[in-house]
């Protein structure tokens with residue numbers, strides 16, 4: 580009996596010691612696992628930061644404004660254009676030749692996909708919290724609407740950008756996001772909400788400090804391809820001129836995407852915007868050509884494009900005052916043309932159309948334009964706060 584008791588007491592001691600050892604091992608393993616999780620979290624945050632900086636590397640390298648040129652198809656024998664190199668456009672006139680420099684020149688054979696790929700780095704910067712914009716500029720009939728809106732079979736930059744943002748955001752692990760779209764038309768220097776049930780009610784711009792908003796503007800959440808198509812259908816119905824491409828545009832169209840993202844693993848969040856703008860072409864008319872309403876419309880378009888030129892010119896010369904408030908167009912674009920925002924101007928040219936050289940010359944698309952550093956402007960809206968503060 581005594582022997583049995585001794586044996587039991589011994590095995591009980593052994594058991595206690597085994598349990599103690601197992602508990603110590605478990606504690607040790609738990610500490611190791613916690614260290615590994617922390618290490619993984621740290622690496623993940625670094626990866627996210629690297630991804631964001633790589634994503635923005637391209638636009639940052641050469642200044643914040645880029646200017647691309649897209650040439651439209653032209654009739655054989657009548658061509659006066661020559662893409663001398665990837666950056667040079669030669670325009671042959673009667674006995675003279677002009678050269679325009681761009682960041683990139685796309686020949687007339689360029690597809691919608693290729694244009695979109697060129698614009699992609701700037702579009703995806705929005706995911707990292709930047710304010711970015713793409714402006715389609717050019718004479719009437721040069722292909723601005725084709726480039727931005729496109730057709731059902733060959734969609735333009737607008738639809739492709741929304742699809743891409745949805746694709747990128749859905750593909751990111753531990754990431755939740757909210758993508759919203761708004762659509763504004765600027766007609767006769769007045770804003771109209773194209774996604775509103777009351778599209779004829781004019782809206783105003785409100786400035787509060789450095790931020791700009793349009794009270795009452797409709798923002799629609801986009802989650803699927805169908806949401807995009809529904810929004811576009813509504814825009815077509817509400818626009819002062821349909822997107823049938825049969826008539827010259829009489830207004831500027833601004834599509835703005837607002838993207839709020841949150842990374843649950845790193846705890847970072849970001850808020851970026853992408854504004855896609857199909858500008859009306861400059862109007863050239865003699866005293867007898869345009870009368871009444873069309874003359875008023877033409878004057879409003881020309882005035883706003885002049886304001887845009889003045890803004891570019893002030894940015895180029897690092898002027899202390901940038902006249903953003905000279906038109907509704909430039910006032911709305913101010914956040915995308917200030918601070919560390921990024922802008923891509925897509926210049927469309929149609930050699931068979933009228934006024935090509937004047938239109939090209941007016942914005943002085945020389946090499947100086949791409950050297951504009953938006954960060955040096957006087958009235959800048961610090962998206963750095965917006966981008967960096969929230970992300971890290």
Ligand SMILES: Nc1ncnc2c1ncn2[C@@H]1O[C@H](COP(=O)(O)OP(=O)(O)OP(=O)(O)O)[C@@H](O)[C@H]1O
Pocket residue numbers: 650651652717718719720721722723724725726824826827828858859860927
């Ligand atoms: N690269 C292209 N390839 C095929 N068709 C094109 C191309 N560019 C423009 N077009 C066609 O040319 C016509 C005029 O183009 P679009 O309406 O896009 O010009 P726009 O610059 O927007 O003109 P506006 O300022 O007068 O509105 C349209 O029928 C369009 O489909």
